[in-house]
Amino acid sequence: MAVSPLSISDEDILKDEPQKLLSPSNPTPEETIFLSNIDVAVAFTVETVYFFEDGSAAEMSRIVKRALAILLVPYYFLAGRFQTNRESGRLELACNNAGVVFVNAKSKVRMRDLGDLSLPNPSFGRFVHRPGLHTNLHERALFTVQVTEFVCGGYAIGMVTNHGVLDGKSAAEMFQNLASICRGGGDLKPQTIFNDRTIFRARNPPLISHPHQEYTPFSPTLKQLPSSFTALNKPSPTPSPPMSASNHLHSLIPFTPSTIATLKNAAAPIPCSTFEAILSQLWRARTRAVYSDRPGETSMVLFAVDVRSKIRPVLPDGFVGNAVVTGFAAARAAEVVERPFSFCVERVKEGIERVSGEEYVRSAIDWLEVYRGIPATCNGKSFYVSAWWKLPFKELDFGFGKPVHVSPVANGNDEFVLLLSPANGGESGGGRSRGSVNVWISLEKEKMKKFMRYIFAI
Known part of the structure; x- marks a missing residue:
């Protein structure tokens, strides 16, 4: 809604x-x-x-x-x-x-x-x-x-x-x-x-073995992006103003178990997880909303991949640094929109598999060493999906019982989309049913109107 x-x-x-x-x-x-x-x-x-x-x-x-x-x-x-x-x-x-x-x-x-x-x-x-x-x-x-x-x-x-x-x-x-x-x-x-984060130190010399x-x-x-590569000796520029109803809409969209099952059936004969199904549908709907006049351009969805089990030696319990790298799926906008839903699922699965090997992770670290880069969400074309549904925010009891609700804070970054569990994501639209996932998203008003027309269309 x-x-x-x-x-x-x-x-x-x-x-x-x-x-x-x-x-x-x-x-x-x-x-x-x-x-x-x-x-x-x-x-x-x-x-x-x-x-x-x-x-x-x-x-x-x-x-x-x-x-x-x-x-x-x-x-x-x-x-x-x-x-x-x-x-x-x-x-x-x-x-x-x-x-x-x-x-x-x-x-x-x-x-x-x-x-x-x-x-x-x-x-x-x-x-x-x-x-x-x-x-x-x-x-x-x-x-x-x-x-x-x-x-x-x-x-x-x-x-x-x-x-x-x-x-x-x-x-x-x-x-x-x-x-x-x-x-x-x-x-x-x-x-x-x-x-100790040195396990993720870049190789010397860097060896970029994959495109990134x-x-x-x-x-x-x-420099106006929230990146740590911004010079430390200069004050940050004025931040973007908070999004307002005049130019943005905010939505919490429930994906019920039946909706998720429908998406998985539409992906046949390719089997897919709940994450892969929802990510593919978000990519498709957002591409329709954002690229309607740019069918020849590349549409890309980014997502976080935990690499704790992919690095050797295996990271110990209690590691507090970042053990998450960025995966992606990309295709021409026309392909994302016009080809079967299974095409998007296949590209997403390829993106996850791409990050499954340690060499890809090492190559990404080396790429960042050379180019001092950040996730590619700054061009207004791609967006980043982060799955928070397994994070136990709603279970946190600080002494007087569990919270009645836990919420991320909406800001001016409409390129970030969160997947929340029903417990963390609220009641709207039946979002508390077991097995459902709530999608937390914001877009410019006109784009959101288009997005809402397409989000459940297969």
């Missing part, structure tokens, strides 16, 4: 002065952590908001602050900052104990005034503390927490992490550990935090 969500202004949220929480175990002398090319290519922020009805916001604030002090013993590097290595010019993580940022806030609105929490809402950005969009990259906090109390007594916990430091799996594990500490637990899961359409070289024209 496409919506024009309730707009909340800065005047509706009263924030206290941010507090810096330090790690009690920060190494002395200061430690620097090597960041892989995979880390560096995705050093942008990830924002999530957890909504709660039970408990006290003031008590939750106290509990979370205490838990963060404990969490920052094993996760001391989260209190660090990015810096540039003077000799190599590479981005690295300085464990300088600059601090995790914590903010208390009060809202002038009630939680129910927000309407359906499951629907994408740019106003949810008011419930997170963004770490200095107008400051130098090396001054920005890598982890922020904001507890916002609503006038009704409910509250929201907004968290911002940096993808360059934690990928989805390791961020989810960190959140689970934080929640466990809030509940009085003591043991980490996994028990050891493994932060999934990335685009960094250039001065890309």
